[in-house]
Every structure is written in C-alpha cells, then in structure tokens.
Amino acid sequence: MALNASRNDLASGAIFVALGGYFALEALRYEFGTPFRMGPGFMPVVLGGILVALGVAVAAKGMGKPDAEAPAPWPWRGILLVLGTILFFAATIRGLGFVPVVLISGLATALSSSRNSLLSALVISVGLCVLCMLIFVVGLGLLVPWIGPWLRF
Amino acid sequence: MDLISSLALGFSVALDPINILYCFIGVLLGTLVGVLPGIGPTATIAMLLPITFSLNAETALIMLAGIYYGAQYGGSTTAILINLPGESSAAVTAIDGYQMARQGRAGPALAAAAIGSFFAGSVATLLLAFFAPPLARAALNFGAPEYFSLIVLGLLVSIALAHGSILKALGMIVLGLLLGMVGQDIYTGTPRFTFGVRELFGGLNFVAVAVGVFGVAEILRNLENEKEREVGVTVVKNLWLTRDDVKRVIAPILRGTVLGSVLGVLPGGGHILSAFASYSAEKRLSKTPEQFGHGAIEGVAGPESANNAAAQTSFIPLMTLGIPAHPVMALMIGAFILQGITPGPNVINEQPALFWGIIASMWVGNLLLVILNLPLVGLWVKMLSIPYRVLFPAIVLFACIGTFSINQNIYDIYAIAFFGILGYLLIRFGCEPAPLLLGFVLGPLLEEHLRRAMIISRGDPMIFLHRPISATLLGLALLAVIIAVLPSIRKKRTEVFVEDD
Numbered sequence: 175m176a177l178n179a180s181r182n183d184l185a186s187g188a189i190f191v192a193l194g195g196y197f198a199l200e201a202l203r204y205e206f207g208t209p210f211r212m213g214p215g216f217m218p219v220v221l222g223g224i225l226v227a228l229g230v231a232v233a234a235k236g237m238g239k240p241d242a243e244a245p246a247p248w249p250w251r252g253i254l255l256v257l258g259t260i261l262f263f264a265a266t267i268r269g270l271g272f273v274p275v276v277l278i279s280g281l282a283t284a285l286s287s288s289r290n291s292l293l294s295a296l297v298i299s300v301g302l303c304v305l306c307m308l309i310f311v312v313g314l315g316l317l318v319p320w321i322g323p324w325l326r327f
Numbered sequence: 328m329d330l331i332s333s334l335a336l337g338f339s340v341a342l343d344p345i346n347i348l349y350c351f352i353g354v355l356l357g358t359l360v361g362v363l364p365g366i367g368p369t370a371t372i373a374m375l376l377p378i379t380f381s382l383n384a385e386t387a388l389i390m391l392a393g394i395y396y397g398a399q400y401g402g403s404t405t406a407i408l409i410n411l412p413g414e415s416s417a418a419v420t421a422i423d424g425y426q427m428a429r430q431g432r433a434g435p436a437l438a439a440a441a442i443g444s445f446f447a448g449s450v451a452t453l454l455l456a457f458f459a460p461p462l463a464r465a466a467l468n469f470g471a472p473e474y475f476s477l478i479v480l481g482l483l484v485s486i487a488l489a490h491g492s493i494l495k496a497l498g499m500i501v502l503g504l505l506l507g508m509v510g511q512d513i514y515t516g517t518p519r520f521t522f523g524v525r526e527l528f529g530g531l532n533f534v535a536v537a538v539g540v541f542g543v544a545e546i547l548r549n550l551e552n553e554k555e556r557e558v559g560v561t562v563v564k565n566l567w568l569t570r571d572d573v574k575r576v577i578a579p580i581l582r583g584t585v586l587g588s589v590l591g592v593l594p595g596g597g598h599i600l601s602a603f604a605s606y607s608a609e610k611r612l613s614k615t616p617e618q619f620g621h622g623a624i625e626g627v628a629g630p631e632s633a634n635n636a637a638a639q640t641s642f643i644p645l646m647t648l649g650i651p652a653h654p655v656m657a658l659m660i661g662a663f664i665l666q667g668i669t670p671g672p673n674v675i676n677e678q679p680a681l682f683w684g685i686i687a688s689m690w691v692g693n694l695l696l697v698i699l700n701l702p703l704v705g706l707w708v709k710m711l712s713i714p715y716r717v718l719f720p721a722i723v724l725f726a727c728i729g730t731f732s733i734n735q736n737i738y739d740i741y742a743i744a745f746f747g748i749l750g751y752l753l754i755r756f757g758c759e760p761a762p763l764l765l766g767f768v769l770g771p772l773l774e775e776h777l778r779r780a781m782i783i784s785r786g787d788p789m790i791f792l793h794r795p796i797s798a799t800l801l802g803l804a805l806l807a808v809i810i811a812v813l814p815s816i817r818k819k820r821t822e823v824f825v826e827d828d
Contacts, residue, residue: 183492186756189749190498197505197520204517210786214512214519217774221505228498235494246755252550253751256543256723257744263727264740276724283720286550290716298720305721306728316732 181245183236190229198222255286271322272311276303334456337683341691346389346684349382353390354692357397358699361417362405362707363718368398369764370545372658373537374725376665377733384666385681389688391662395655396448396638396689400696403440403631404707407433417634419602423619423626430622435568439576439624440631441700442568447584447632448693451639454588455646456686459675462647466672469648471779472790476800478773481650483804485762486811493811495758503766504773506531513775526738533661535739536767537654538726539746540760546719547751576628579609583632591637592644605633639689646682647672650769654761657768 197218207213259282267275280299284290290298310316340346360371372391379387402417407424420440427436469477486496509520510530521527568576583605590601609629610619619626642659644650649671651657663670668678675682700707730739750760784790792798 182756186495186498186753186758189753189756190502193502193505197508200520204512204519205515208786209781209788212778212781214515214517217777218505218508218519221501221508225498225501225505228494228501232492232494232498235492246551249547249550252547253748256546256550257748259723260543260727260740260744260747263731264737264744267731267737267740276728279727280720280724283723284716287716287719289714294716298717302721302724306724310728310732316728317735318731 361401
C-alpha cells in the first residue's frame with residue numbers, strides 16, 4: 175500500500191490521541207473544581223486535552239513525508255512469548271510457587287529467540303531457576319512458596 | 328572549615344567495610360551492565376531497587392550510585408572494543424576509540440578513557456561537595472510556585488536534549504505526567520483511573536513502569552533483528568600510555584572535566600550532550616583535526632572525562648532540590664522514598680551522614696573502578712562474548728521477580744507487561760522513553776505544587792511571574808524550548824544523536 179505519510183508519525187500520533195482522550199474523558203467524571211481550588215479532574219482533563227492536541231500535531235506533521243526506512247519486521251514470536259511469560263508469571267506465582275513458575279517462564283522467554291534451540295532453552299531455564307532461587311529466596315528471603323498450593327496433594 | 332568536617336563524616340561512612348563492599352558491588356554491576364549492550368543502568372537500577380529495601384539507607388544509595396557511574400566506565404570499554412556503545416553516552420567514544428583498537432592501540436585507548444574518567448569523576452565530586460550545600464540552603468526558600476517552575480524547567484530542558492522529534496518528546500512528557508496521576512488524588516482522596524482495582528489506589532508502581540519501558544521494550548526491540556555481536560579485539564595488551572600520549576591527553580581531560588561538570592547539572596541527559604560537546608571542542612582546538620575519526624586519542628580522553636564528570640554533577644539537582652536530572656536520577660528518588668527519606672534540600676541537614684557518605688563514596692567508587700577496569704579488562708572482553716539469547720531471559724525473570732518482591736503485588740507485574748508493549752510501540756514509532764519516565768516521576772509533584780500555588784494566590788496564575796525566582800526559571804524554560812526549535816541547533820542535534828543508543 176502506497177501511503178504518502180510517515181507511518182511512524184501517524185501511529186504515534188494515534189497512540190497519543192487515544193491515551194490522551196481516555197484520560198481526559200475519564201477525568202471529566204471527577205470533580206473539575208476552579209483554578210483557585212482545583213479538583214481531582216482539573217490536571218488530567220487539561221493534560222489529556224494537550225496530549226490529544228499533540229497527537230494530532232504529530233500525525234499532521236507526518237503527512238506527505240513517508241518514512242525513509244522500511245519498518246523492521248514485527249518480532250511476533252518475541253512479543254507473544256515475552257509478554258505471555260510476564261502475564262503467566264503474574265497469574266501463577268501465588269498458585270504454582272516459585273520453582274515451577276520460574277522454570278516455565280525461563281523456558282518460554284528463551285524460546286522467543288530464534289537462536290535458541292529447545293535444548294539450549296532448557297539449559298538456560300534450569301540455570302536461571304537455580305540462580306534466581308539463590309539470589310531471591312535464599313539471599314534476600316523473598317517470601318514465596320517453592321511449590322505452590324495448586325500442586326500440593 | 329565546615330566542608331572538611333563534613334567530608335570527614337562522609338568518609339567515616341564511606342569507608343565502613345560494609346559500605347565499601349556494597350560500593351564495590353555497585354561499581355562492579357555498573358561496569359558489567361555498561362559493558363553489555365542491550366541492558367543499561369536504568370533498567371538495572373530499577374530491578375535492584377527492591378533488593379536495596381533490606382539494606383540501610385546509606386548502603387543502598389551508595390550501591391545504586393555506584394551502578395550509575397560504573398556504567399559510564401563500562402560503556403566505554405564496549406565502545407572501544409566492538410564499536411557499539413554499551414551505554415548511550417559512550418557513543419562518541421566509539422568514533423575514535425574503535426579506530427584506535429583496530430590499529431592495535433586498544434590498550435592506550437582504554438587507559439586514556441579510564442584515567443580521564445577517574446580524574447574527571449574525582450574533580451566533579453569535589454564540585455558536588457562544594458556547591459551542593461549553598462544550593463540546598465537557597466532551595467529552602469523555595470515555595471510552591473518556585474518548585475512548580477523548576478519542574479517545568481526540568482521537563483522542558485529534557486526535551487531540548489532528547490533526540491528525535493520535539494513534538495513527540497513533548498507528547499511523551501505529557502503522557503508520563505498523566506500516568507503519574509493514576510491513583511488516589513492527594514487532596515480529596517478520589518481514586519483516579521484505577522478501574523476500581525484497589526491495588527492501583529497507591530498509583531502505578533514506578534519500578535514496573537521503568538522496567539517495562541526500559542527493560543522489556545528494549546528486549547522486544549532487540550528481538551526484531553537478532554544478530555550476534557562480533558568481538559574484534561580479543562586480547563588487550565600494553566595498557567601503558569606513551570610519553571607522547573600523555574602529553575596529548577592532559578588538556579582534553581581538563582577541558583572535558585570542565586564541560587561535563589557544567590553540563591551535567593542540566594536536566595535531561597547532560598552526560599550525552601557533554602560527551603559530544605567535548606568531542607567537537609577537541610576537534611576544533613586540535614592542530615591535527617584530520618586525525619579525528621581515525622583514532623585520535625584526544626577524541627577518547629575528552630568525551631570520556633566529560634561524561635563521567637557529568638555523571639557526578641547530575642547528582643547536584645537531585646541532592647539539593649529533589650529534582651531528577653534524568654531517568655536514573657528519578658530512580659534514585661525512588662530509592663530515597665523507599666527508605667522513607669524525601670529527597671530535597673532538607674536531606675543535607677537531617678541526614679548529614681547519608682548526604683556526605685554518598686559524596687565520599689564516589690571517590691572510593693572511582694578508585695575501585697580504575698582498579699576494576701584496567702587490570703580486569705580481559706574479563707570484560709570475555710563478558711562481551713555472552714550471547715544475548717542467554718542474557719535476555721535473565722533480564723525478564725529478574726524484572727518479574729524483583730518487582731514482585733517489592734509489594735508482593737501481582738498487578739505490578741501486569742503493569743510491566745502493559746508498559747513493555749506500550750513502550751515498545753512508542754519506541755518503534757520514534758518516541759524516546761526517557762521523557763515519559765521523567766514526566767511520570769515529576770507528575771504528582773507538579774500537580775501538588777501547582778494546586779498549592781494556586782491556593783496561595785487565590786486562583787491567580789500571575790503568581791508564577793510575580794515571584795522573581797519562579798519567573799526566572801520559567802524564562803529559562805522558554806529559552807530552552809526556543810533554542811531546541813531553532814533550525815541551526817536542530818541540525819546539530821541530529822548530528823549529535825546519529826549514533827545514539
């Protein structure tokens with residue numbers, strides 16, 4: 175698709191507009207107050223408005239100026255596995271416990287690099303698990319069960 | 328004089344064996360992350376913040392400070408050996424340092440960088456000791472309007488120094504300010520933008536935001552194009568400077584120290600700017616400018632001195648005003664707060680041992696760094712051969728576990744994922760993450776002081792212009808923006824930052 179505008183500028187402008195719009199609209203539900211006694215909604219409404227305006231300006235500036243470089247390929251595998259791992263970690267650290275969660279997380283993140291084979295990913299995850307256990311649980315006394323309640327019989 | 332007894336107190340803290348040990352750990356870690364490209368001091372300090380909670384305040388801050396200036400040293404090693412700045416401020420060092428390495432002069436290049444850094448660091452620390460107390464006294468007279476103007480100045484100067492589009496940098500700051508407002512309103516207690524989640528009432532976790540935007544986003548960025556690093560120089564020998572080298576580096580080191588000390592105080596990344604300023608000054612003053620870019624030792628010694636001097640003096644606004652000059656300093660504020668200390672002009676009087684202890688520890692740390700860097704350079708070269716595919720799973724896991732250990736709050740970890748992807752998208756589309764973090768830290772302060780100032784003035788915004796200090800600060804802020812927008816400077820900025828990151 176031939177697009178006579180900077181993709182980067184349009185996209186970042188859109189992010190600014192979306193986030194600024196969210197903050198401003200949500201903040202309209204809070205008390206606005208007066209300049210003398212500003213309410214909780216004052217700053218977010220003003221700043222949200224500014225952000226929307228900046229977003230529009232960024233997008234407008236990108237019009238007629240296509241990006242010089244072709245965009246880098248999206249690291250889908252990395253995005254999926256790295257973010258998935260973080261979400262998995264948050265969801266299961268209480269239930270599964272430290273050892274299983276760290277093992278699985280380490281394995282999954284290592285696999286997000288196309289340069290890791292299954293074997294090297296396994297080695298990395300076991301190594302990291304031992305390292306993290308030594309640093310955080312033994313060294314710093316992090317209070318978290320090694321094996322969580324979901325796995326106990 | 329006062330200064331001497333204060334420094335004596337500082338050294339009694341800094342020379343405590345435990346503190347020396349943690350200072351050593353700090354500079355060692357700093358060098359390590361400085362050497363390894365793809366992980367910088369910001370992400371490291373963010374991850375280690377929770378760990379420092381169990382230490383006492385002096386020890387924790389001495390270690391964190393060590394990581395920061397240690398990274399400035401480490402970054403130069405990578406720049407010289409593999410032409411890749413391990414840390415963004417070392418970008419300039421790579422230009423001539425790598426050429427020297429290719430000509431078999433890696434040893435003298437590393438030595439010039441280390442000696443310059445040591446000298447500049449020591450001198451800048453002395454300046455910090457001299458200028459911080461009077462500045463802190465002046466800052467005690469600051470009221471809400473002055474603080475508001477000061478924060479505005481800090482935010483706007485950070486744009487002038489960020490690279491890329493000014494509009495985008497502004498947008499990132501405003502976004503950061505907005506994110507800083509998540510949580511209960513300070514005056515009325517109204518929960519804002521919390522989606523009704525109780526865990527968000529206290530605001531977004533600073534560490535989660537920092538780790539997401541700097542750590543995770545950077546990893547995703549690196550996964551776009553995976554390539555292995557090549558270590559061109561595997562053996563470094565002959566670390567001694569020749570007599571001719573010594574003669575050539577003295578003046579650049581002195582000039583670099585002065586430039587770095589002055590520019591480091593500026594908010595928003597003075598250490599990067601000062602390295603560049605020093606390089607162009609040396610090139611202009613040199614009798615043989617044609618050597619620059621082809622292995623001129625002046626081009627290594629000057630910028631390295633400048634960025635280390637700046638690294639030390641950037642503590643001045645933090646320790647006297649409680650205003651961070653850049654994201655690492657913002658993390659230091661987080662560390663102070665974690666220890667129950669509000670950074671600002673009161674620290675020097677209420678916590679003299681802490682204040683002078685940190686300053687004194689910088690000398691100790693700089694000395695340790697010279698010892699670490701020159702004899703152990705072989706070790707750092709080996710570190711460079713650790714492949715990234717082993718490194719980044721460790722970063723992700725440390726980030727998750729570290730953040731979780733602060734409050735045992737799983738929403739903080741969800742926040743890492745959210746800010747990781749948001750940060751990645753924004754960086755991909757050409758927005759710098761540093762202003763966002765600065766805005767995030769300063770947002771609540773900005774709002775508090777603005778609202779307080781408006782209550783004092785009964786709703787009249789002219790108060791910011793009627794008070795002389797406040798008006799001056801706002802004037803400087805305006806000047807910073809104008810300078811940043813001027814076409815000639817804009818062109819120079821693009822040149823400065825071509826090789827950045």
